Amino acid sequence: MSSRPSRTARTIAGALVASTAALLAAGLPHPAAAATPPAPSGKPSAHATAAVLDLDGTGRTTVVRGADRAYDTASIVKVDILAALLLQAQDAGRPLSKTERDLAEPMIRRSDNAAADALWRRIGRASGLAAANERLGLTSTTGGPGGRWGLTRTTASDQIRLLRAVFDSGGTVRRGSGGLDAESRARMRSLMSRVVSGQTWGVSAAGDPGSRPVLKNGWLRRSATGRWDVNSVGEITARGHRYLVAVLSDGNASMGDGISLVERTARAAL
Template sequence: MPRHRTRRSALSGLVAAVVVLLAGSAAGGVYLVGHSPDDASSAAAAVSSASSPSATTGPSEESEVDLDAELADALAPLADGADVSVAVLDTESGASAAYGDGTYDAASIVKVDMLAALLLQAQDEDRELNGAERAYAEAMIRRSDNTSATELLKVIGGEEGLDAANVRLGLTGTKAAHAWGLTQTTSADQVRLLEAVSGADSVLSEASRAYLTELMGQVEADQRWGVSAAGTDAVLKNGWMPRTTTGLWDVNSIGRVRSGGHTVLVAVLSRGHATQEAGIGPVETVAKAAVAVTDAAGGSG
């Protein structure tokens, strides 16, 4: 993703506020989960208050800064507590930021990619999805059903079919695996996938985009954590998976939210958590930090 710059006056207070939020999440290695709706609004209010430019701000504080660097500063308190990568894009202002460029296990977020591949194939054949394909797709996205995902991977031609679709979708850092949860991907690629799902400039047709978005807006209530903490009207897919080699968990979340009057795409990938529940708090905190950075940039003019 391109590096973006904005005015420091709009972001200097923001970084301090997010550092406080992150430090609170990471203190002692304990992460809190099951936040009430008031938690997200309180955090947003704190960031909004802290990021308001001071009336006494001088010209020396108006230098332009790199949003990637601002995001890195905001996430620094988690550096020793989690292995995480995040990418964010404000689709209206164009502000974007990224932290971490490594590859991660996709876990169940790959199911969005798999459905996109199926929809591309159906478009190529000028047909609608059949009943079985729709059943697999809906169970796979709404309930994160693994058996349906395995069957649908066969339909699209296995990992070779998924890799071929990803070339068309512009995913340059994603490599499919036969054991689909082990597909390797990057947060930047996941934002590109979200752009394909959400934007008009896409190889996916309007009907395909609408179908994918509909399903991602209907995931079961107990799976609506993650990037949903960063805004409203969330359309998302989460992934979580224990690694047999380490016993530690991958916890990922990708999706679209509304924040600051804008539509924002967010992808958070993480690994090395003791449990799934232990990973949810950091993922949500990182998502909120990333969206706060682009909110400040979009509002700074």
């Protein structure tokens, strides 16, 4: 299969490379205040890992393709931030406030970074994320330093654990313990099913044609190398089964290359 990005991927990449928001996805300095990243050089060094769980299968075992090592999350951590926020609201015995709802929606649907900044602070940054992840069963995710939520580190298998907390049936939920309740899971699924059209690439490429994408993507150009982290996580429907799929990648020469790698890897993993 050709590694050349599709016309859609190139269009998306061109628009987002020019966007300040794309470069702020990890809470990095504004480009006007930072050195210009060097252009990627040498042979391509991109890597990707995929993890898949068949929700309708009998084994219910996560299958990992590639080395299950840690990658930068970029904006896929916004799913985790929302999960932490919802757990904290559950523990307080309250629904999300209007302000929290007004921040959560653009954070997931448009990958709005300012909204993520505000909610990252509200959950208690890395320590709040860690507390939520312990309850949700994540074992290999470490929150980014300070305000840099996009530099959270995670593995593909840990992202499947997070997706299970959102898309699988919930267990016993009590205040201060247990996972996301039915209302919280429904809110997260709803937002992930309504991401803006320019951000529906990624794991959706492995789904049945015409099926509705339910996902969250992340992209970040690292200033030290000029190369891109490109990630995608979500639920897809393929051949009559529901699958949870997480694809993480780094070292991409461009965002378009990263999108192509993520989509090829998702298809191969299925």
